[in-house]
Amino acid sequence: MSAEIICVGTELLLGDILNSNAQYLAKELARLGIPHYYQSVVGDNPGRIHQVLEMAIARSSILIFTGGLGPTPDDLTTETIAEFFHTPLIEHPEVLQDITEKFAMRRREMTPNNRKQALLPQGAAVLPNPSGTAPGMIWQPKPDLTLLTFPGVPSEMRRMWQETAVPFLQAQGWGKQIIHSRLLRFWGIGESTLATKVADFFDSPNPTVAPYASAGEVRLRVSAKAPSEGEAIRLIEPIAAQIQAIAGADYFGHDEQTLATVVGELLRDRQQTLSVAESCTGGGLGEMLTQVAGSSDYFQGGVISYANTVKTQLLGVSPELLNQLGAVSEPVAKQMALGVQKQLGSDWSLSITGIAGPGGGSDHKPVGLVYIGLAAPNQTVDIFEYRFGQERDRATIRYMSACNALDRLRRKLLDSPS
Amino acid sequence: MSAEIICVGTELLLGDILNSNAQYLAKELARLGIPHYYQSVVGDNPGRIHQVLEMAIARSSILIFTGGLGPTPDDLTTETIAEFFHTPLIEHPEVLQDITEKFAMRRREMTPNNRKQALLPQGAAVLPNPSGTAPGMIWQPKPDLTLLTFPGVPSEMRRMWQETAVPFLQAQGWGKQIIHSRLLRFWGIGESTLATKVADFFDSPNPTVAPYASAGEVRLRVSAKAPSEGEAIRLIEPIAAQIQAIAGADYFGHDEQTLATVVGELLRDRQQTLSVAESCTGGGLGEMLTQVAGSSDYFQGGVISYANTVKTQLLGVSPELLNQLGAVSEPVAKQMALGVQKQLGSDWSLSITGIAGPGGGSDHKPVGLVYIGLAAPNQTVDIFEYRFGQERDRATIRYMSACNALDRLRRKLLDSPS
Numbered sequence: 001m002s003a004e005i006i007c008v009g010t011e012l013l014l015g016d017i018l019n020s021n022a023q024y025l026a027k028e029l030a031r032l033g034i035p036h037y038y039q040s041v042v043g044d045n046p047g048r049i050h051q052v053l054e055m056a057i058a059r060s061s062i063l064i065f066t067g068g069l070g071p072t073p074d075d076l077t078t079e080t081i082a083e084f085f086h087t088p089l090i091e092h093p094e095v096l097q098d099i100t101e102k103f104a105m106r107r108r109e110m111t112p113n114n115r116k117q118a119l120l121p122q123g124a125a126v127l128p129n130p131s132g133t134a135p136g137m138i139w140q141p142k143p144d145l146t147l148l149t150f151p152g153v154p155s156e157m158r159r160m161w162q163e164t165a166v167p168f169l170q171a172q173g174w175g176k177q178i179i180h181s182r183l184l185r186f187w188g189i190g191e192s193t194l195a196t197k198v199a200d201f202f203d204s205p206n207p208t209v210a211p212y213a214s215a216g217e218v219r220l221r222v223s224a225k226a227p228s229e230g231e232a233i234r235l236i237e238p239i240a241a242q243i244q245a246i247a248g249a250d251y252f253g254h255d256e257q258t259l260a261t262v263v264g265e266l267l268r269d270r271q272q273t274l275s276v277a278e279s280c281t282g283g284g285l286g287e288m289l290t291q292v293a294g295s296s297d298y299f300q301g302g303v304i305s306y307a308n309t310v311k312t313q314l315l316g317v318s319p320e321l322l323n324q325l326g327a328v329s330e331p332v333a334k335q336m337a338l339g340v341q342k343q344l345g346s347d348w349s350l351s352i353t354g355i356a357g358p359g360g361g362s363d364h365k366p367v368g369l370v371y372i373g374l375a376a377p378n379q380t381v382d383i384f385e386y387r388f389g390q391e392r393d394r395a396t397i398r399y400m401s402a403c404n405a406l407d408r409l410r411r412k413l414l415d416s417p418s
Numbered sequence: 419m420s421a422e423i424i425c426v427g428t429e430l431l432l433g434d435i436l437n438s439n440a441q442y443l444a445k446e447l448a449r450l451g452i453p454h455y456y457q458s459v460v461g462d463n464p465g466r467i468h469q470v471l472e473m474a475i476a477r478s479s480i481l482i483f484t485g486g487l488g489p490t491p492d493d494l495t496t497e498t499i500a501e502f503f504h505t506p507l508i509e510h511p512e513v514l515q516d517i518t519e520k521f522a523m524r525r526r527e528m529t530p531n532n533r534k535q536a537l538l539p540q541g542a543a544v545l546p547n548p549s550g551t552a553p554g555m556i557w558q559p560k561p562d563l564t565l566l567t568f569p570g571v572p573s574e575m576r577r578m579w580q581e582t583a584v585p586f587l588q589a590q591g592w593g594k595q596i597i598h599s600r601l602l603r604f605w606g607i608g609e610s611t612l613a614t615k616v617a618d619f620f621d622s623p624n625p626t627v628a629p630y631a632s633a634g635e636v637r638l639r640v641s642a643k644a645p646s647e648g649e650a651i652r653l654i655e656p657i658a659a660q661i662q663a664i665a666g667a668d669y670f671g672h673d674e675q676t677l678a679t680v681v682g683e684l685l686r687d688r689q690q691t692l693s694v695a696e697s698c699t700g701g702g703l704g705e706m707l708t709q710v711a712g713s714s715d716y717f718q719g720g721v722i723s724y725a726n727t728v729k730t731q732l733l734g735v736s737p738e739l740l741n742q743l744g745a746v747s748e749p750v751a752k753q754m755a756l757g758v759q760k761q762l763g764s765d766w767s768l769s770i771t772g773i774a775g776p777g778g779g780s781d782h783k784p785v786g787l788v789y790i791g792l793a794a795p796n797q798t799v800d801i802f803e804y805r806f807g808q809e810r811d812r813a814t815i816r817y818m819s820a821c822n823a824l825d826r827l828r829r830k831l832l833d834s835p836s
Contacts, residue, residue, distance in 0.1 A: 011630060013454050014599075015445025016639075019437050022459070027433025036431050037466055039459035041440065048455055055473055071610045072629045073620055105807060111610040130809050153633075155814070276701075276722070282713075283696070283704025286722040290700025293776055293812055301724035303732070304694070304704040310719040310762055314732065344728055358711055394711055 002035040003062035006052055008077050009152055010043040012067075020154055021066045028161065032169065033177045033225075034062070044074040046083065053084050061144050062169075067152035069134035071113035077149055078137070082121035085141040089119040095126055099133055127164050132156040138168060146172075180232035181223040182240055182254050187407045189250040191218045197246050207235050209243075216400050249411055259406035260288050260295075266413040267298035267348070272377070274409070275346035276302035277315055277336040279327060279353040280370065285402040300344045305336065315339030328353050328365055334381045337373035349375040350405045356397045357390070366390050370401045374408050376416070384408055420453040421480035424470055426495050427570055428461040430485075438572055439484045446579065450593035451643060452480070462492040464501070471502050479562050480587075485570035487552035489531035495567055496555070500539035503559040507537040513544055513553055520551055545582050550574040556586060564590075598650035599641040600658055600672050601630075605825045607668040609636045615664055625653050627661070634818050667829050677824035678706050678713075684831040685716035690765035690795070692827070694720035695733055695758035697745060697771040698788065703820040718762045723754065733757030746771050746783055752799045755791030767793040768823045774815045775808070784808050788819045792826050794834070802826055 005025050011017050022039050029036040038060065042052045056063050068077030082089050096118035103110040117134045120126065127136035129151065136149040148165055150157040186194060191211060195202075198220065201209040207224035220243060224235035244251045253262045267274055276285050283304045289295055303314045308327055311317040317335040325331060336351035354370025361367035368388035375381045386404060388397050423443050429435055440457050447454040456478065460470045474481050486495030500507050514536040521528040535552045538544065545554035547569065554567040566583055568575040587593060604612055609629060613620075616638065619627040625642035638661060642653035662669045671680045685692055694703050701722045707713055721732045726745055729735040735753040743749060754769035772788025779785035786806035793799045804822060806815045 010628065011639075012441075013444055013457070014448045014641075015441045015443070016630070018441050022430075023433045023436050025433070026431055030432045037461055037463070038470070039431070041457035043455055045455070051473075051477070052456070055469075059469070072613050074628060105805070107805075108608045109611050111614050113610045113613060131811075155633075155811070278701070278704075280708075281705070282708025282717075283694075283701030283720070283722065284708075286696075286701025286724070287699070287705045287816075290698075290702075290724060290816075291813065293774075295700075296724060299700075299724055301722040301728040302701070303721055304701065304719040306704070306708060306714060306717055306719035307762075314721075314761065343732065344725075356711075395709065398705075398708075 001062075002037055002060050003029050003064060004037070004056050004060035005039040006056060006063060006065050007039070007041045007152075008044065008049060008065060008067035009041075010045075010074070012041045013043050021150075021152065021157055024154065024158060025064055025066070025161070028166070031179055031181075032166070032174055033179060034169070034174050044068060044076060046076060046080045049077070049080045050084050053081070057145055061146065063145070063147045065147065065149040066157055067150075069117065069136060069149060069151045071111065071117055071133070075134075078120060079116075081139075081147060081149070085121065087121040087123070087141065090122050091115075092118050092120055092126060095120075095135055098135075102133060127160055129156055129160055130163070131159050136160055138165070177225060177227055178229060178232065179223055179225050180229050180236065181221050182233075182236050184220045184222065184240060184243060184247075184254050185252055185257065186218040186220070186247055186250045187216070187252050187259060187403065188411075189218060189247070194218050194220070194247065194250070198243055201239065201243065204239065207232075207239055209239065216403055249414060252407070252410060258291075259403055259410060260292050263406050263410050263413070264289070264292050264295055264298060266410065268294075270413070270418045272347035273298055273300050273344075275300050275340045275344040275349045276405075277340035277349065277351040277373075278302065278304050279306060279311070279336070279351075280356040281352045281398050281402050282306055284398050285350065285352060285405055288402050288406065300346050302344065302349075303340050311336060311339075314343065316342075326365065328355055328369060328371060330371055330383045330385070333371035333373035333383055337375040337381050338379065341375045341379070347377045348409060349373075350409060351375075352401050352405055354386070354397070354401055356394045356401075357392070358394060361390060368392055368397050370397065370404075372401065372405045372408060374405075374412060376412065382408070382412070419480075420455055420478050421447050421482060422454070422474050422478035423447075423457040424467075424474060424481060424483050425457070425459045425570075426462065426467060426483060426485035427459075428463075428492070430459045431461050439568075439570065439575055442572065442576060443482055443484075443579070446584070448597050448599075450584070450587065451595040451597050452587070452592050462486060462494060464494060464498045467495070467498045468502050471499070475563055479564065481563070481565045483554075483565065483567040484575055485568075487535065487554060487567060487569045489529065489535055489551070491531075493552075496538065497534075499557075499565060499567070503539065505539040505541070505559065508540050509533075510536050510538055510544060513538075516553075517551055545578055547574055547578055548581070549577050554578060556583070595643050595645055596647060596650065597641055597643050598647050598654065599639050600651075600654050602638045602640060602658060602661060602672050603670055603675065604636040604638070604665055604668045605634070605670050605677060605821065606829075607636060607665070612636050612638070612665065612668070616661055619657065619661065622657065625650075625657050627657065633814065634821055667832060670825070670828060676710075677821055677828060678710050681824050681828050681831070682707070682710050682713055682716060684828065685766070686712075688831070688836045691716055691718050691762075693718045693758045693762040693764035693767045694823075695729075695754040695767065695769040695791075696720065696722050697724060697729070697754070697769075698774040699770045699816050699820050700724055702816050703768065703770060703823055706820050706824065718764050720762070720767075721758050729754060729757075732761065734760075744783065746773055746787060746789060748789055748801045748803070751789035751791035751801050755793040755799050756797065759793045759797070765795045766827060767791075768827060769793075770819050770823055772804070772815070772819055774812045774819075775810075776812060779808060786810055786815055788815065788822075790819065790823045790826060792823075792830060794830065800826070800830070
């Protein structure tokens with residue numbers, strides 16, 4: 001009894017996109033404890049899809065398809081599967097109705113192409129797609145064989161998987177031993193330094209502890225195998241607590257917690273507000289903060305002072321200072337932070353000024369040099385200098401700048417009495 | 419004559435890592451014009467690797483393996499392949515020497531496990547690995563069948579591919595025909611509507627035209643097969659031009675061009691400046707604009723007026739208007755646009771005010787309702803209303819808002835005399 005993943009799409013064979021769907025589904029199968037031994041990628045070609053199907057049904061009892069459910073001529077997953085099992089396609093009026101309504105609501109034109117998206121093999125159940133147009137299906141064309149189809153768009157597939165497929169599989173009896181994990185997240189410590197500190201935990205058989213690197217962030221995954229999520233969590237928690245104690249403030253949260261959500265909670269608890277003054281990040285810090293729903297409780301906004309004139313006009317940065325020392329300097333970072341704090345009347349403020357590259361660097365001020373200013377309610381300002389390195393690309397330097405700004409505020413809030 | 423990719427590694431089946439090797443190799447095969455129809459992922463298991471081999475040799479003449487060449491007990495690609503073809507493994511003294519030297523140089527300890535990395539099937543040629551320990555192999559166990567093996571570490575695999583495998587394949591006569599593609603990008607038109615307009619091109623044999631959907635954007639890929647990149651481009655250009663003529667302003671660029679780069683070029687050509695006033699996008703529009711190196715030529719910055727007080731204080735939006743009509747309204751979008759344009763003295767400005775969700779919606783003003791304001795140099799303001807739909811998530815609504823703001827400015831610039 002095992003599940004196999006089949007990703008349909010010529011764009012995968014051309015190397016146009018990364019196959020994130022396969023990784024997501026594989027992770028989910030592991031979490032649910034469903035054995036998984038094969039993945040295949042095949043193009044939008046009926047003959048070859050049939051070949052893959054032939055192999056797959058001989059060795060797996062759950063086949064999960066992604067891709068090929070769209071309205072264009074290349075989208076042929078459903079009809080190809082139906083043909084393989086010599087089953088006619090029938091139109092589902094309720095699906096056609098749903099598609100029609102979705103187009104009306106978005107004031108887009110529906111075309112005849114879209115009609116085929118309401119066709120499913122006789123006997124197949126609709127796997128609804130709340131976020132997109134094309135539904136998938138759950139079909140058992142013969143005993144001990146279940147096919148699930150999903151669109152290739154990752155956000156749509158994931159939602160359909162969680163909302164419909166997982167409950168279905170669990171109702172079938174899958175997921176009796178589950179694997180549950182907690183991803184511990186750290187900022188401001190290197191991967192090998194952390195690994196050295198927690199080395200003893202790497203030998204633990206259950207839960208297991210494994211390191212993962214990510215851009216700027218370091219992660220440890222604590223995974224436990226148990227009959228239920230509750231029991232798995234009871235195994236995980238003592239280990240996670242010990243690791244957190246060792247890591248101190250370098251640990252910032254776990255799983256979906258981000259620097260932005262953690263900072264948000266700290267500010268919300270203290271009922272304090274934050275504003276930002278951004279130069280080289282161009283709005284990226286504000287964007288990161290406002291990814292969090294409810295951030296309007298503490299985030300007022302700020303100024304994107306990309307041009308120096310805006311630093312002067314809106315933030316009161318001295319033109320002489322800009323002339324003498326340049327925008328990328330400690331005093332300018334300080335004036336930017338104080339300026340936006342005063343203008344918006346916020347309790348805390350963050351400023352970022354730096355050289356994101358690839359141009360703009362010099363011997364004296366290389367690409368990757370960034371100053372972060374942090375103004376506290378008493379108008380004291382801490383300045384932090386970063387040198388991210390000239391070989392780092394623009395996007396990375398901007399991302400690391402915004403994250404480090406959040407981390408500095410996080411540490412300051414943890415250190416300061418409310 | 420086609421090539422197939424087989425990725426060996428249980429970590430792929432657990433969803434621990436993304437399969438970037440498959441994408442890289444697929445792209446390379448496309449570039450070299452080597453037909454490629456199947457990809458498989460299989461775990462560190464001899465029986466299942468044999469199953470995949472069985473299928474693969476029946477349908478492909480080049481098999482490319484990644485993974486399983488390391489020193490641990492789980493690494494068994496080479497011995498499994500040799501066993502499949504009933505061929506003994508023999509030790510290569512020069513490889514063993516090379517491995518020994520590499521360990522000495524890195525002052526690491528070599529273990530007995532490493533010795534197996536010098537074993538290859540009789541008749542196989544070494545595929546050297548300058549960056550790592552384990553070499554791969556090039557082996558033709560029977561006529562018309564070539565196997566290439568690579569380690570799973572992406573940087574090592576890529577180097578071996580470029581330095582040894584590609585010249586080998588080209589010497590065999592592959593890559594005489596290359597495939598070159600141009601990705602045409604469209605905004606403001608639905609996938610099926612565009613497909614209907616360009617339906618005739620889908621039948622073109624060379625170049626081929628294929629549609630791709632992406633979040634909000636629609637793409638068409640025009641691919642030509644020819645002996646050289648130059649000749650391929652000469653085949654592509656007339657088709658691309660015809661499609662562009664059909665699509666009009668819905669076409670915005672190709673390949674690496676984005677809405678932000680295109681808007682940037684239009685502004686730079688006219689030597690005009692832009693500022694932004696952002697509410698629900700929180701800085702995301704500024705961030706998108708400043709992803710482009712050199713955007714300081716035209717982008718001055720703006721105001722993140724997340725709180726209503728900031729809309730009033732920095733943008734001069736009337737508090738009465740905010741009270742009566744609310745922040746998400748046409749008149750407020752207009753005042754935001756005019757306000758930032760005046761404050762920063764920019765030629766053009768964009769404003770965004772809306773409900774990103776998931777909270778904040780009402781019957782009257784649902785989640786996904788967004789107003790975009792576009793102020794021109796003569797201070798006229800166009801307002802655009804969007805209803806992205808309540809089932810869309812926060813990140814999508816914010817992303818679509820920023821992109822649509824850029825698209826509206828793009829269309830206005832194309833329509834207006836410089």
